[in-house]
Amino acid sequence: MTDKNQAKSRTAATAFAALSALLLATGCGDGNNSVASASSDAAQSQRMSPARQVTTAATASVSGKITYDFVPAVSNKGRQGQWLARLDYASTVQKPARNIVVELLNDKSGKVLLSTTTDDQGNYSFQAPLDTAVHVRAKAQMLRSAGKTSGPSWNFAVRDNSSDGYGTAVDGAALFAMDGASFNSGKKASIHDLNAASGWDAASASYANSRSAAPFAILDTIYSASHKVLEADQNLSFPPLNIFWSPGSDDGTFFGSQNGKSYSKGLHIRGHEDVDTDEYDAGVIAHEWGHYFQATFSRDDSIAGPHSGDNLLDMRLAFSEGWGNAFSSMARSDPMYVDTQGQAQANAAVVFKVDEIPDNVAKAWFGEVAVQSVLYRLHQSPDIGFKPIYQAMAAQKKSPAFTSLFSFATSLRGSINPAGQATLDNLLAEINTANKNQLDMFGLGQFALPPSIVAGNKDFVLPIYATLEEGVKLKPAKDATVCTTGAYGKTNKLGINRYLRFRLAQKGKHTLHISADAGLYPSFQLFSKGDRIAGNLVQDPNSASAYNVDYDLPAQDDYVATINAGDKTGCFKITLAPTNAGEAQ
Structure with a gap:
């Protein structure tokens, strides 16, 4: 997919500080990010755990919550039965920025004094040196190292593809971040919340201010996608992944490299206002992360290229795109896929319900709509669920056959119980695909010709x-x-x-x-x-x-x-x- 508008270029060295100031302008809730002691704000004190408020003789507790403005992508059917979609700015809510990196910096030296990550509610806490001028920085990065014996690891970072360092080194593009206002740590516990605002101005129906929430919205979808996979393997180590975005990005939305540049490999997300923005189109982001999963833990033999739901595709492409759409819904617990575009982000680009197979599309292994419906309904089955799907995807890595619905279903069928096998067989039969004892990775038992193929083309x-x-x-x-x-x-x-x-x-x-x-x-x-x-x-x-x-x-x-x-x-x-x-x- 493809993207737009050009943010100012700046060097990697200066972009971080400049961007921090930019995000601060709209990212601090009430605008001044004022310090509040635990004892002076009852509402904030109630939501804070005792551990976050501890102050020792040598340190003072600095804690708070990092949030971002989330704008839902909504859809409905029009009078003619067509799908309509838009970003619903009136329904914007603040969501926690989960598992992101937060730093405490010395104002005078700029040195990072302490670093931590937020919890699943967006909370963070430091034990800061007393009476020191500091500020809090929230980075658009999820970072976790594996434990000594077990535990997952990841490094997901949202970077500016309009910065000078983009495409010059693996991590050359500037990392998005949000800086809070300066304060003195004092001697008592204090609370410092930061909110990244969407930048949307309802009066002008435009992004009149910095879109500081966008990198955190993107990252939160990736949190959901990665934690879906962790349901099946709690000790998984995710390879580092850069996500490239900027206001006006024209790179497109895809997983891969731009124009073959190895240093630009990652997820590329559209950002062109009034043309196509994807930071809030969570279904789109999770789909592309699904391709990252395939490339990392499974195998993707797709030959890529343009495609749509009513196309009859190379079976490798059909499986790859069907997987991306199905996984997107699995990760978000939502069968709706909504991609917005156009003026004020108020038009539909692509909208569908992933578990449905419309009458006008191919019901076969070469149709991405049929494939995605089967995969998602397998996930929803109480006799199957995600873990066997994850294991079958992992088995594709060394499959002798090309990756397709045949190779996946063959692996899955061998690892599920009879009730699950019956569900799989019924779903495959529904899309005219070999099943039961006729199923194998090469499709050797595929004798029936789907109705979408005329006999003369058999x-x-x-x-x-x-x-x-x-x-x-x-x-x-x-x-x-x-x-x-x-x-x-x-x-x-x-x-x-x-x-x-x-x-x-x-x-x-x-x-x-x-x-x-x-x-x-x-x-x-x-x-x-x-x-x-x-x-x-x-x-x-x-x-x-x-x-x-x-x-x-x-x-x-x-x-x-x-x-x-x-x-x-x-x-x-x-x-x-x-x-x-x-x-x-």
Whole structure:
């Protein structure tokens, strides 16, 4: 997805301080962030735990609560039955900034005196040095180191992709933060709450002030997503993840790198006011975090590219996007996916209910809507739930098959009880996908053609994988002929890529001979458990439509491959044989 508006560039060294001041302008609740002693504010005192108010002879307790303005993305059906959506600024509430880094800084030196993290209610506490000029800084960062023997770890940070350091180093982009007002720690306990405001001005229906809440809103969705995964594995170590956003960001909303720049790898979130902002579109953020999860703890063989709910897709893409949407709802405990856009963020970009399958979309393994519905309803089943889903996703990492609904469901079915298996089978049957004892990771039992495919196009869809057998000694090779089609679109749609698989009983050098229809140049890629194997495709000097590709391969049960001719379509005949054995064929 894609993003807009350009915030001022500034160096990484100065951006942090400048941004802190910027956020302070609207991020401190009553505007002055005044100090209140525990004894002088009964309401605040009641919500504080005794531990937070302890003051020793050498220190004074400094505590408070960090919050941010949360603007809900809401949806409803219009008169014509179409989905409408908007950011509902009138329903803005303050939510706790959970598990974020909070620092106490010396005003004179700028040195960080103490550092901690907020609890699940946004509370923090320090034992500050007495009579010292200090201020509190809340950083848009969740940071936790694993314990000595167990416990999860993470480092999720929201960074400014308009800062000078963006794309120059892994953590080069400036980190968003919010600074509180300066105060003297004194000798008694004091409370210092900070709130990051949305910056929305109702009178002008625009962001008239700093959007200081946005980084914290983004981070709080990531809190929900990561803690959903921790339900299944409490000791998980999450690799560091940068989330890139800025007011006016035009990078797009996606997980990956911008224009191949390795230092920009992370989640990219739109921020262009009146065009498309995603900081409050929690469903969108959780979807992209779901791709981060796939890339880290599972495997994602998706070929990416443009897609929509009514497309018939390459099955790898359909599973990847279906997973992203389903996981988003799992993490948020909400089946609604709402993506807003337009003037005043008052229009719908994409809205759907993840557990529903409308009549106009494909009910099959190659439809992202069907896939997401199955995955989410598996999660909602009392006989399945999230942990088996997590385990099945983790098993994809070393799957011999391409990642798809077939490989996922096969793994899941082997780990759930009979009641769960019955639920899985019924859901797969509902979307015309092999189930029960016909289910396997390669879709070998997929004999039925879904209604969305006309009979004349069956050979472009089934079998899921064409099987090759190598020719050895007196045993002839079993070749395969596969044909591609543009009937369902180009690039990443169903039928443009065809899948093959083969086994090798003996290691050694092998050659794949490819005979293509006239005018087709084959693109052939071979994989072993998700890893692409390098091979050099060369044209046969004796034939303009014949090609050979050589590999040095270990013995292995399953190799898988894809073949296509870009957006051109036609047929290929593929033969596998030990290298230099062509004369015996």
